[in-house]
Amino acid sequence: MVMVRHLALGNGSLLVNLDDSLRVRDFYYPYAGQEDHVLGEKSRIGIQADGFSWIEDWETEPRYKDQTIVTESEASNSTEDLEILFNSCVDCDKNVFLREIEVKNTRDAERTVEIFFQQKFNVYGNSMEDTALFRPEENGIVHYEKNRYFMIDVKKEGGECGDFDQYGIYSDGVKEAIESGELNSNPIAQGEVDSALSVKLQIPAEGSRKFYYWINTGRNFDEVRELNREVDKRVQDFFEQTEMCWRGYIEELDFDAGGLDKxxxxxxxxxxxxxxxxxxxxxxxxxxxxxxxxxxxxxxYGYVWPRDGALVAETMAQAGFDGLVEPFFDFLEAVIEEEGYFLHKYNPDKSLGSSWHPWVDENGDPRLPIQEDETALVIWSLKKFAEYSDNQQILEEKWSSLVKPAADFIHDYFDQELGLPKPSHDLWEEKHYISSFTVASVYAGLEAAADIADQVDENGEKYRTRAETIKHEGLEKLRSEKSMRYGRGLEDGELIDEVSAPLIFLEKFGLVEEDDQYFENTVNAIEHDxxxxxxxxxxxxxxxxxxxxxxxxxxxxxxxxxxxxxxxxxxxxxxxxxxxxxxxxxxxxxxxxxxxxxxxxxxxxxxxxxxxxxxxxxxxxxxxxxxxxxxxxxxxxxxxxx
Structure with missing residues (x-):
């Protein structure tokens, strides 16, 4: 069984993940990565025709439309002679998940087909304190808890919102109710609750019928009601505008990709x-x-690791999407510790994320729970961002609040006897030692700090001197005369003479020269071993x-x-x-x-x-x-x- 999501639909505050059976499996709001209101549960889709079947028993083809974050997926059932096309999206601007669903009848006789949708919400990521109810004013179903509201509605082509044929609210037994084809019309329930609704279609011989399904989001009844009315008025426009939005976004690509294989x-x-x-x-x-x-x-896994984010931000700025990632440096400015380092990871709302890095070592003595590469790469990434975006002003803005504190920390967190950074957790978060990847990252961070200092009329000579110490004194301690290559790092003063893929960053960050035989041997070992x-x-x-x-x-x-x-x-x-x-x-x-x-x-x-x-x-x-x-x-x- 493949433990992954096949389709991700998001706009920066609403993210919906679908599995290979086209079912909603994650529903994040108001942050991608925080508050999964479905928590991986299957929001089932059932189909009643000659018999009953679940969508996972059909042949499904999850697909995106080219150059969009809009799906163009298909499900088919040869026994029932039915095909269903699912176009799904999260609107570019509005926090609404939409589906345009077309049911095709391949037989030469008219058919009645009923589609059932189960809504499996765990609002705020838990199953307590939820309420699900029917709202007659909008003919919609609402799930809510505290400040999170979700309104589910449907509209048949040419009809009005609230065009569902059955609905029900369930504390238990929703799966069996859907399979029976009879929903209970219960208008409200609390606690651990599910909802269901159905759309019944009369489909002509070798014809099709279309309808829309959507889930609005908001912080109260008024917000979801207003958004529901807007979707009802122009649901097709939402799809067309979202498709245009993403095609236009791709056009911002800052280079000609025509030289690549198709x-x-x-x-x-x-x-x-x-x-x-x-x-x-x-x-x-x-x-x-x-x-x-x-x-x-x-x-x-929906955390912000400063390392991952720094590398992503650098790449996206180079690609021409600097406007997308510039706020990342505001995020970092808000979460950096007073001492100048970053902790393990953060939630999307800037609160501290969970961690398994202890604040004491095996002897109970204090130890910083950090991966130093995360702090160093933030400086490196900001310098690259300024270069790619031609935005030198950001260096001035972030010097005192972000660059200098981080640069001073990586300068001082140093073993002068070894000429290397002190031990910290490695990028894989598995060992506490002097990782070669971290060494390369710190070198890159110090060099970037020195360059930024020059550009903002500050004195960065100490950063450049420290970087030179790493290159001319510390680097040799990472070489193995036995294997004639670089090792993973130093642990308790001993070289870990093993090959690892991140050693490639010794070159990427400029710590080794191009004619370095130890590095050439290292790359050969990575490729073959x-x-x-x-x-x-x-x-x-x-x-x-x-x-x-x-x-x-x-x-x-x-x-x-x-x-x-x-x-x-x-x-x-x-x-x-x-x-x-x-x-x-x-x-x-x-x-x-x-x-x-x-x-x-x-x-x-x-x-x-x-x-x-x-x-x-x-x-x-x-x-x-x-x-x-x-x-x-x-x-x-x-x-x-x-």
């Missing part, structure tokens, strides 16, 4: 739209919003990676291949290509990412090394931004080789 160009544009759907209006760039993670970690000995291919994080692993044979499969790790190798090849032949060979990793995406173009975090099915969460924002970055790097190098 399927890579399509994946690039899909990735841009997916990233857009995962970013909140207040700047919160969420990592992933697939609630299946609850089954694995007993926690959500971290690729599974299966037909799937790809690059794992490191050997022995147990996260979502499907086998313990780490000699055959070092770990599940990750999209970002595979694309990092592509970026290295692109950066070092000296001919069109070498550049073309780098494309195989972009092809791999595209080939291992879901059929909708959604990229997961990792894939099964035997089947290629998505593992962990999907979409992962970082996977999509890394694909965008890789495609841009390819085009830039292609132009350079021109």
């Amino acid at each position: 399927h890579i160009e399509e994946q690039l544009k899909r990735s841009i739209l997916v990233v857009r759907s995962q970013i909140n209006h207040n700047g919160a760039i969420t990592a992933a919003n697939d609630s299946t993670n609850l089954d694995y970690n007993r926690d959500k 971290l690729s599974p000995d299966t037909e799937i291919g790809g690059i794992a994080r490191y050997k022995g990676d147990r996260y979502h692993s499907v086998t313990s044979d780490f000699e055959k499969v070092p770990g599940n291949p990750w999209v970002i790790c595979t694309l990092w190798l592509a970026q290295h090849r692109i950066m070092n290509a000296e001919s069109f032949e070498e550049l073309e060979s780098a494309k195989e990793h972009m092809h791999w990412a595209h080939d291992n995406a879901l059929e909708t173009g959604i990229l997961p975090e990792q894939v099964d090394p035997f089947t290629g099915e998505g593992k962990s969460v999907a979409p992962l924002t970082w996977s999509h931004s890394t694909f965008i970055e890789t495609a841009m790097s390819y085009l830039e190098k292609k132009k350079e080789l021109g």
Whole structure:
């Protein structure tokens, strides 16, 4: 079973995820990543024709319309001789989820078909204190708790809102009621409640009938009522305007993607739209919003990691979407600690997220629960953002409140004897040591801080001096004379002489020179030692990676291949290509990412090394931004080789 979401529909404050059976599985409001009011539960769709069936028993094809965040999905049942087309979207501006549903009868006789919808809400992410009720003024059903209201309504083509034929409110037994075809017309219930409604259609021989279904959102009855009336008046306009909105958004792309293979160009544009759907209006760039993670970690994934967000912001600014990610730096300005560091992760509303990083070490002594790369990369990302957007003013605005505190922290959080940053948790959040990736990140952050200081007429020489110490004194301690390559890092003063995919960032962040033989050996080891000995291919994080692993044979499969790790190798090849032949060979990793995406173009975090099915969460924002970055790097190098 694939534990991922196939379709993500969002606008910056409402995010709705659908599964491969086209059912609502996540409903986030008013932040993407916070307050999942469905919490992964199945909002069922039932169909009564000659017999009864659930949509998951049909053949379904989840799809997006090209260059939009609008679905164009299809379900078919050959036994019933029925097809259903689902066009679904979240409006670009209004917080409403809409579905245009067309039921096609392929028989040469008139049919009666009734479609049932179950609404499975857990408002605020819990099943207590909810109320579901029928509102006769609008002929709609409302679920609410405190300041969260959701109104469900339907409209047959040519009809009016409230065109449902049956409805019911249930404390239990809703599944059985739908299967029986008889809803209870109960007008209200509280606690753990579900609702259901049905639409009955008379469909002519070899003909079709269309209707609309939507869920409005708001903070009180008045808001959902007003939005419901607006949707009722111009529901078709909502679809057309949303489609135009996203097509126009793609046109903001700041480079010509025509030099890419067609399927890579399509994946690039899909990735841009997916990233857009995962970013909140207040700047919160969420990592992933697939609630299946609850089954694995007993926690959500919809947090803001400063590292992930910094890398995404840099890429999106380079692609021409600086307006989308500029608020991210306001978000960071609001959450940075007084001492200048960032903690593990944050909720989209800027509150501190959950964590497993302890504030004491194994001896009970105080220890900062940080991943230092998260602090360093914020500085690096801001400098890149200013370059790509030609917005030098933001450096002035953020110097005292963001750049200087973070830069002073990474400058001072330093082991002068080693010439390296002090230990912290690594980017995978698994070990506390001096990670080579963190070293490269701190180097990049210090260099960026020094450059920013120069641009705002401040003295940044201490940052540049510290960076040089890392490069000329600390770096050599990360080299292994035994393997003749770089290791993962230092733990208790000893080099971890193992290969890991993030070592590629030693080059990306400028810490190693292009003729460094240790680094060349490291990349060769990443390419050969971290690729599974299966037909799937790809690059794992490191050997022995147990996260979502499907086998313990780490000699055959070092770990599940990750999209970002595979694309990092592509970026290295692109950066070092000296001919069109070498550049073309780098494309195989972009092809791999595209080939291992879901059929909708959604990229997961990792894939099964035997089947290629998505593992962990999907979409992962970082996977999509890394694909965008890789495609841009390819085009830039292609132009350079021109």
